[in-house]
Amino acid sequence: REDLESPDFLMSKLVRIIEIDKKHAESEVCCGSIGYLSIFKDIQIVNVFRDKANDFGLSFYPDIDLGMYYIDPSDRNHYIALDEYFQYIKRARLSELQKIAQDLGATHFKVTYREQESASSSKSAKGKTSGKAMGNSFNMEVDCNQSQSVNSSFRFAAENVFPGHAPVLPKLCYLKNDPLIQSLVEMRMDSASPTKHQVLTLQLSNTSGIKEKDAVKIDAALKTMKVCGNINMTNEAKSEAHQFFEYEIDF
Numbered sequence: 001r002e003d004l005e006s007p008d009f010l011m012s013k014l015v016r017i018i019e020i021d022k023k024h025a026e027s028e029v030c031c032g033s034i035g036y037l038s039i040f041k042d043i044q045i046v047n048v049f050r051d052k053a054n055d056f057g058l059s060f061y062p063d064i065d066l067g068m069y070y071i072d073p074s075d076r077n078h079y080i081a082l083d084e085y086f087q088y089i090k091r092a093r094l095s096e097l098q099k100i101a102q103d104l105g106a107t108h109f110k111v112t113y114r115e116q117e118s119a120s121s122s123k124s125a126k127g128k129t130s131g132k133a134m135g136n137s138f139n140m141e142v143d144c145n146q147s148q149s150v151n152s153s154f155r156f157a158a159e160n161v162f163p164g165h166a167p168v169l170p171k172l173c174y175l176k177n178d179p180l181i182q183s184l185v186e187m188r189m190d191s192a193s194p195t196k197h198q199v200l201t202l203q204l205s206n207t208s209g210i211k212e213k214d215a216v217k218i219d220a221a222l223k224t225m226k227v228c229g230n231i232n233m234t235n236e237a238k239s240e241a242h243q244f245f246e247y248e249i250d251f
Contacts, residue, residue: 033049
């Protein structure tokens with residue numbers, strides 16, 4: 001327990017809640033311990049004994065069950081179960097967009113979720129072919145053009161109407177580093193020329209707590225630990241790179 005107060009101790013972003021095993025329970029060296037560290041290449045994991053979790057002063061979503069958790073990017077003392085991480089952060093950002101609209105005195109806002117399903121690409125190729133048809137030989141040059149268009153799916157996320165009021169500086173958490181949101185707040189708070197209407201496209205990966213490079217490391221560590229989960233973090237991170245919030249707001 002006293003190690004938590006050491007300036008050399010840093011809580012890892014990835015935490016594992018476990019039951020104390022026989023090896024640690026019977027070890028004289030580990031007597032009274034509340035957990036242990038695991039290191040896999042570039043990633044460190046703090047393993048927390050479930051019955052000692054309260055000693056760490058942390059909160060866990062959705063509960064303190066056995067499994068893997070990752071740090072909430074807006075609260076260093078809050079951890080989210082890996083299986084629910086991306087959905088939790090997505091809902092949190094949506095909720096924050098609604099609160100931003102209300103604090104800034106919006107009369108109307110609408111958030112639409114968009115997912116880009118394929119990238120636009122095209123290519124052409126030339127070739128030659130030969131053969132026989134109806135007893136006659138032939139030679140042909142063939143031009144082949146292939147193209148792929150962008151396919152996007154849209155889903156309504158949230159919409160509301162307010163009576164409107166003088167803007168109040170909102171408290172930004174998950175979106176505090178998004179330049180589009182920062183600009184929106186600055187323009188609305190500018191009494192000299194306040195903005196009246198804005199439409200913003202916010203890419204979810206810009207404000208995610210787990211980037212693709214981090215997800216790759218997490219998956220590698222989980223594989224080494226032989227931890228089975230219901231989600232592939234790398235695939236989720238890649239998918240989020242093609243997801244957007246369309247944010248329309250009126251004042």
